[in-house]
Amino acid sequence: MKTIFAKNAEVKNDWYVIDAAGKTLGRVAAVAASVLRGKNKPSYTPNSICGDFVIIINADKIQVTGNKPDGMLYRHHTGFVRGLRTFTFNELLAKHPTDPLKRTIWGMLPHNRLGRQIIGNLKVYAGAEHPHAAQNPQPLEV
Numbered sequence: 001m002k003t004i005f006a007k008n009a010e011v012k013n014d015w016y017v018i019d020a021a022g023k024t025l026g027r028v029a030a031v032a033a034s035v036l037r038g039k040n041k042p043s044y045t046p047n048s049i050c051g052d053f054v055i056i057i058n059a060d061k062i063q064v065t066g067n068k069p070d071g072m073l074y075r076h077h078t079g080f081v082r083g084l085r086t087f088t089f090n091e092l093l094a095k096h097p098t099d100p101l102k103r104t105i106w107g108m109l110p111h112n113r114l115g116r117q118i119i120g121n122l123k124v125y126a127g128a129e130h131p132h133a134a135q136n137p138q139p140l141e142v
Helices: 025-037 089-095 099-107 113-121
Strands: 015-019 053-057 073-077 084-088 122-124
Touching (some): 025 099, 025 113, 084 089, 089 099, 113 122
Parallel strands (some): 015 053
Antiparallel strands (some): 073 084
């Protein structure tokens, strides 16, 4: 049997919308990362972009369990000496409501050129509105 490789020009990309209000951070991120990679399609090829576009709304209403709101730390280095900045989940959510979800999904994608291209298919919004209504996104349950 011949192995079939999906080519970027032949892949049809769908649009999905996920409502993250009241959902757990890791579960939403795992579903979104899987759809972004294209693992929900029979034509999945690990070395090409065969995934779909994912829109996540209500990212500011995402939840985590246990002591993670105060114990989970996010780090960022400014590039200067002594420039390591550390934020808890609650601090980061208050300052940048979409960052915890984006960072979690990025951690589930490949850390190479392919992953940097795939993360461009992710759109995360803090509120319930998004400007992608023309693409007719299908709701995706988590």
